[in-house]
Amino acid sequence: MAITKKENVFKLDTKNTSYLLKITELGYVMHVYYGAKVEDMDLSEIYPYRGRAFSPNMADNPYSDDRYSLDTLPQEYVGSGCSDFRAASVTALDQSGYNSVDLRYTAYEILETKPSLEGLPSTYDEKGETQTLAIHLVDELRKMKVTLFYTVFAEKDLITRSAKVENIGEDSLYLEKAMSVCMDFPASSYDLIQFHGSWANERQEQRSKIAYGLQGFSSKRGTSSHQHNPFCIVCDHETTEKWGAAYAFGLVYSGNHLLQVEKTQTDEVRLTMGINPDDFGWKLEKNQAFDTPEVMMIFSNHGLNDLSQIYHTAVRKHICRGEWRDKQRPILVNNWEATYFDFDEDKIVDLATKAKSLGIEMIVLDDGWFGHRNDDTTSLGDWFTDYHKLPNGLEGLSHKIKEIDMKFGLWIEPEMISEDSELYRKHPDWVLSQEGRSRSKGRTQYVLDFTREEVIDGIWEQLDLVLKNNPIDYIKWDMNRHLTEVGSLMLAKDCKKETYHRQVLGVYQLMNRLVTSYPHILLENCSGGGGRFDLGMLCYSPQIWTSDDTDAIERLSIQYGSSYAYPLSCMGAHVSAVPNHQTGRITPIKTRGDVAMFGVFGYELDLARLTTEEQDIVKKQCAFYKENALLMQQGKFYRIQTPKDSSYAAWSVVSEDEKHIYLLYVTIKGRANGPQKVVKLPYANYNMKYREVESNRSYYGSTLCHAGVLIADVEQDYQSQLLHFVCE
Ligand code: DGJ
Numbered sequence: 001m002a003i004t005k006k007e008n009v010f011k012l013d014t015k016n017t018s019y020l021l022k023i024t025e026l027g028y029v030m031h032v033y034y035g036a037k038v039e040d041m042d043l044s045e046i047y048p049y050r051g052r053a054f055s056p057n058m059a060d061n062p063y064s065d066d067r068y069s070l071d072t073l074p075q076e077y078v079g080s081g082c083s084d085f086r087a088a089s090v091t092a093l094d095q096s097g098y099n100s101v102d103l104r105y106t107a108y109e110i111l112e113t114k115p116s117l118e119g120l121p122s123t124y125d126e127k128g129e130t131q132t133l134a135i136h137l138v139d140e141l142r143k144m145k146v147t148l149f150y151t152v153f154a155e156k157d158l159i160t161r162s163a164k165v166e167n168i169g170e171d172s173l174y175l176e177k178a179m180s181v182c183m184d185f186p187a188s189s190y191d192l193i194q195f196h197g198s199w200a201n202e203r204q205e206q207r208s209k210i211a212y213g214l215q216g217f218s219s220k221r222g223t224s225s226h227q228h229n230p231f232c233i234v235c236d237h238e239t240t241e242k243w244g245a246a247y248a249f250g251l252v253y254s255g256n257h258l259l260q261v262e263k264t265q266t267d268e269v270r271l272t273m274g275i276n277p278d279d280f281g282w283k284l285e286k287n288q289a290f291d292t293p294e295v296m297m298i299f300s301n302h303g304l305n306d307l308s309q310i311y312h313t314a315v316r317k318h319i320c321r322g323e324w325r326d327k328q329r330p331i332l333v334n335n336w337e338a339t340y341f342d343f344d345e346d347k348i349v350d351l352a353t354k355a356k357s358l359g360i361e362m363i364v365l366d367d368g369w370f371g372h373r374n375d376d377t378t379s380l381g382d383w384f385t386d387y388h389k390l391p392n393g394l395e396g397l398s399h400k401i402k403e404i405d406m407k408f409g410l411w412i413e414p415e416m417i418s419e420d421s422e423l424y425r426k427h428p429d430w431v432l433s434q435e436g437r438s439r440s441k442g443r444t445q446y447v448l449d450f451t452r453e454e455v456i457d458g459i460w461e462q463l464d465l466v467l468k469n470n471p472i473d474y475i476k477w478d479m480n481r482h483l484t485e486v487g488s489l490m491l492a493k494d495c496k497k498e499t500y501h502r503q504v505l506g507v508y509q510l511m512n513r514l515v516t517s518y519p520h521i522l523l524e525n526c527s528g529g530g531g532r533f534d535l536g537m538l539c540y541s542p543q544i545w546t547s548d549d550t551d552a553i554e555r556l557s558i559q560y561g562s563s564y565a566y567p568l569s570c571m572g573a574h575v576s577a578v579p580n581h582q583t584g585r586i587t588p589i590k591t592r593g594d595v596a597m598f599g600v601f602g603y604e605l606d607l608a609r610l611t612t613e614e615q616d617i618v619k620k621q622c623a624f625y626k627e628n629a630l631l632m633q634q635g636k637f638y639r640i641q642t643p644k645d646s647s648y649a650a651w652s653v654v655s656e657d658e659k660h661i662y663l664l665y666v667t668i669k670g671r672a673n674g675p676q677k678v679v680k681l682p683y684a685n686y687n688m689k690y691r692e693v694e695s696n697r698s699y700y701g702s703t704l705c706h707a708g709v710l711i712a713d714v715e716q717d718y719q720s721q722l723l724h725f726v727c728e
């Protein structure tokens with residue numbers, strides 16, 4: 001049983017973790033414990049009530065002393081304004097104009113099927129392997145009900161949380177803040193690991209000590225953003241990749257978010273995660289409810305690598321879905337960095353023909369095939385073929401691609417509209433905007449108002465036609481600007497603050513139409529690279545374009561950072577031309593291939609410009625990837641050496657059956673006459689003997705573990721080795 005109840009204590013157990021909460025005498029839901037598995041139901045000795053000066057007590061405090069205060073009580077979901085001075089989980093305004101919230105327990109349920117969330121993607125349970133605890137709380141004065149959901153994926157060491165807020169009164173209730181999760185950690189010394197970035201520099205890890213006061217990260221850009229990924233790790237200060245306690249929290253959401261950690265006056269830490277309350281509001285009429293996005297939580301007592309490995313399995317099996325979830329993805333060539341907007345049918349067919357001869361399986365036609373789009377200033381919203389570029393239409397081109405037995409993929413950016421477009425001339429009011437306020441442009445484009453059903457329908461009709469009439473195997477869904485002057489003309493005055501969230505729901509709705517109407521299509525998300533690399537998007541697309549930075553050396557830290565949360569099967573990674581278009585760096589094609597191989601592999605360059613020798617390398621890369629990709633993507637990923645401030649980077653994958661080990665070593669800064677490069681693989685199986693495929697040299701598992709392997713020919717800048725050890 002994953003969920004047990006004894007008296008007023010609930011216990012959630014996974015294979016290796018336990019989560020305990022307790023209903024207090026006054027009906028507050030107290031957080032008791034989350035961590036490595038424990039047997040006891042009652043841990044109240046370790047977590048007693050504790051009063052503090054200047055921590056007020058509730059009016060109905062059952063004790064004669066001051067020990068019972070919300071300000072010191074570790075809690076699961078916190079109202080506001082009633083003597084807990086830390087971050088609230090929920091605030092709401094009713095007709096009285098007051099917004100304090102005081103939530104008390106009324107009932108619980110244990111559900112055998114996982115409830116879904118209204119309009120939102122969430123984890124799923126296809127094998128009936130979960131139990132869900134629903135705890136009902138009510139604020140009688142505010143006429144508000146909150147249900148806390150805890151779904152336990154026992155075998156996966158995964159617990160998910162979300163909250164439903166309902167108006168149980170007669171009058172309207174205005175939600176001002178509704179977080180997904182609150183977690184109070186006991187007093188200790190913790191670190192926060194977060195993933196910041198910018199365009200072409202996504203998911204750079206930053207580890208900092210959780211200090212007194214508030215810290216965290218957020219997005220107010222309307223998307224999850226390049227700047228702050230909605231994922232974090234809280235770990236003991238001493239935790240390393242191989243050792244120690246660590247917690248991961250990932251929000252299944254693609255819009256504005258907030259993560260806060262708050263170290264209190266007495267060293268506890270409160271974590272809250274959810275939709276950013278800035279610019280958020282939601283009106284609830286009588287009996288209406290609001291679902292918060294879900295948070296995926298994982299704990300490991302064995303360091304950050306183990307934490308990521310558990311997380312990866314959860315993402316691969318309970319977030320990603322559809323026909324392509326477990327399938328080997330085709331090796332693609334994308335024409336963007338090969339031609340940009342300057343292409344025609346012949347160029348694309350030539351690129352596809354060359355790609356086919358090298359072992360590539362799919363060509364993706366990127367931006368510029370529609371309207372009259374020869375640069376990025378026009379035509380978004382006009383999803384019909386540009387016959388100047390493609391005189392035989394998309395149909396003619398796609399059939400030629402099929403004739404050479406290649407798959408065909410297409411780029412779209414459905415959420416956007418250019419001022420210079422037929423769509424804008426017809427529907428200038430379809431833009432997200434606020435009356436009277438001039439509209440900012442980003443990449444010379446506006447954002448469509450996806451809070452409106454007719455706008456979504458209008459875009460879908462066009463896309464549906466394209467997909468119906470062409471043999472399309474893959475879609476790259478791009479999104480190239482953040483949201484400004486956010487408002488919808490159609491929303492009532494007291495609902496304008498709903499726009500940001502409704503916009504995200506609209507995007508999900510359109511994505512859902514695409515994947516349910518065309519389930520065979522492999523969808524790859526993208527937002528100027530990895531600007532919307534989040535668990536919400538992964539519910540629709542099993543892979544996301546990791547970054548517009550295709551430089552192999554820069555990719556090391558981007559992919560390294562991404563690997564904390566996201567498995568290799570989610571990360572689009574391409575070999576591009578040198579000098580690299582973003583950095584000007586010249587790296588060997590071997591290194592570019594070796595790095596991209598640890599992701600969903602492809603090319604993004606004019607293949608005809610490669611030398612014969614380079615083309616031979618490409619052939620070998622494709623052959624290797626076809627044979628090994630699935631083993632790599634479904635294996636355990638180990639971070640070995642961070643590229644940050646280091647002269648080299650290294651990582652490794654061990655296949656599920658431990659019979660294959662893949663090790664990547666890349667020199668970032670070569671050193672003449674430098675030290676020997678030896679890497680230990682402590683996770684090699686002791687009982688196996690391995691052969692390294694390229695050198696044909698044999699190693700006992702114990703040798704790889706303890707003595708390590710010597711890495712040759714990596715003295716110079718940007719040289720790499722991808723070693724493949726196979727059990728003999
Ligand atoms: C941004 C994407 O990240 C690129 O890969 C490319 O598709 C361009 N947009 C096209 O405009």
